[in-house]
Amino acid sequence: MLHEDQVRKALQTVLHPRLKKSLVDIGMIRDIIIQGDTVTVTLGLKSERSPLKNVLADDIERAVGSLPGVATVRVEAVTLSREEAERMFPRSPLRGIAKVKHFLAVASGKGGVGKTTIAVNVALALARQGHRVGLLDVDVYGPSVPLMLGITEALDQQDGMIIPVEKYGLRVVSMGMTGGQDEAFIWRGPLVAKMIHQLLDQVNWGDLDYLVFDLPPGTGDPSIAIAQAIPDCAILMVTTPQEVALADVRRSISLFHKTGQTIIGLVENMSYFLCGHSTQPIEIFGRGGGEELSRETGLPLLGAVPLDLDLRQGGDSGVPLLVSAPDSATGIIFQEVAKKIPGLMP
Structure with a gap:
């Protein structure tokens, strides 16, 4: 039986392309729901127009889809609050x-x-x-x-x-x-x-x-x-x-x-x-x-x-x-x- 910690471990391999950090460590993985052989991952983004949306969704689907017992991976995007976005992606100190x-x-x-x-x-x-x-x-x-x-x-x-x-x-x-x-x-x-x-x-x-x-x-x-x-x-x-x-x-x-x-x-x-x-x-x-x-x-x-x-x-x-x-x-x-x-x- 598939467990959330297995999914989270697989997601550790998915990196933010600029920060080179795991989406899990950054806090962008907001939720994981397992229903039979279907896994739904909720991804937090700064904006609904974020160019990273499709790129990260593809990476998540590949990482989670490689787990035994997973037939379908769904990625749902939500917009982070301003406070969350500023905490995860601090402004330049310049x-x-x-x-x-x-x-x-x-x-x-x-x-x-x-x-x-x-x-x-x-x-x-x-x-x-x-x-x-x-x-x-x-x-x-x-x-x-x-x-x-x-x-x-x-x-x-x-x-x-x-x-x-x-x-x-x-x-x-x-x-x-x-x-x-x-x-x-x-x-x-x-x-x-x-x-x-x-x-x-x-x-x-x-x-x-x-x-x-x-x-x-x-x-x-x-x-x-x-x-x-x-x-x-x-x-x-x-x-x-x-x-x-x-x-x-x-x-x-x-x-x-x-x-x-x-x-x-x-x-x-x-x-x-x-x-x-x-x-x-x-x-x-x-x-x-x-x-x-x-x-x-x-x-x-x-x-x-x-x-x-x-x-x-x-x-x-x-x-x-x-x-x-x-x-x-x-x-x-x-x-x-x-x-x-x-x-x-x-």
């Missing part, structure tokens, strides 16, 4: 972000999809809606946030803490502010992690509703460093319609799921172009890629941003579209994306 409520990283699978443009204008749209917003540019291979925001001043310090530059209602820090705009740097894994740790610990971000990260393309050291430092950092994925961009985004989504981070949705950039002589959109990079990826992954498509001359000029001039023309057609798209974000955050 000083600089102690008063930040939410973390949102804007990511892409490849370069050239306009990720920084999306990050800057989404941050501005959130600020326009009354949120207190910081923007941290951790694109170590090409930090362009200072250029897009027209920031030329260097970072200052006060009482041993770095003070963000304030621009257009955002508190901004960029890797590009640590040296000249045209200076070249060679960043390697340990240095990247150390620098990101410093920007989180030694920057006085103050009280923020959102700290938005502009990640470098792909799934390299900066993305991993953020995941390790801030496990509850949510992800907003940026793609363009063509298949080559979608393939890279799929790989990035897979990595973020493995690190246990919540991907709140997709934004399709360069979706179409309006030439001004016709109302018919010209789909330069194909069509439907974002919608296809949304159907495939179950992630919501939060918006489709067109190729817009004013959007490009705003980035080049240091006066972004959400500053120069927030109520333009494209500006409204960004505002609609920003309105959806609070309800999707973990």
Whole structure:
């Protein structure tokens, strides 16, 4: 006859992918019910949208299903209370972000999809809606946030803490502010992690509703460093319609799921172009890629941003579209994306 301690022993082998600890030891196994040859395991998660839900359920089914006498394994997920979640998954002890409520990283699978443009204008749209917003540019291979925001001043310090530059209602820090705009740097894994740790610990971000990260393309050291430092950092994925961009985004989504981070949705950039002589959109990079990826992954498509001359000029001039023309057609798209974000955050 099967006993609960046998099931619990089998579950000791199921590890949280980021913490590398047993779900039993963490306290995520909330209940075990044995009825004949059927075992029901109740799994506690921080959010019903947790990307770990399916991954952990599969691991639990394999571990328990291997026991003699078990024919069926059912996994039921429940949402942990805030107190339980904070006890099991304590917030980062980093000083600089102690008063930040939410973390949102804007990511892409490849370069050239306009990720920084999306990050800057989404941050501005959130600020326009009354949120207190910081923007941290951790694109170590090409930090362009200072250029897009027209920031030329260097970072200052006060009482041993770095003070963000304030621009257009955002508190901004960029890797590009640590040296000249045209200076070249060679960043390697340990240095990247150390620098990101410093920007989180030694920057006085103050009280923020959102700290938005502009990640470098792909799934390299900066993305991993953020995941390790801030496990509850949510992800907003940026793609363009063509298949080559979608393939890279799929790989990035897979990595973020493995690190246990919540991907709140997709934004399709360069979706179409309006030439001004016709109302018919010209789909330069194909069509439907974002919608296809949304159907495939179950992630919501939060918006489709067109190729817009004013959007490009705003980035080049240091006066972004959400500053120069927030109520333009494209500006409204960004505002609609920003309105959806609070309800999707973990």
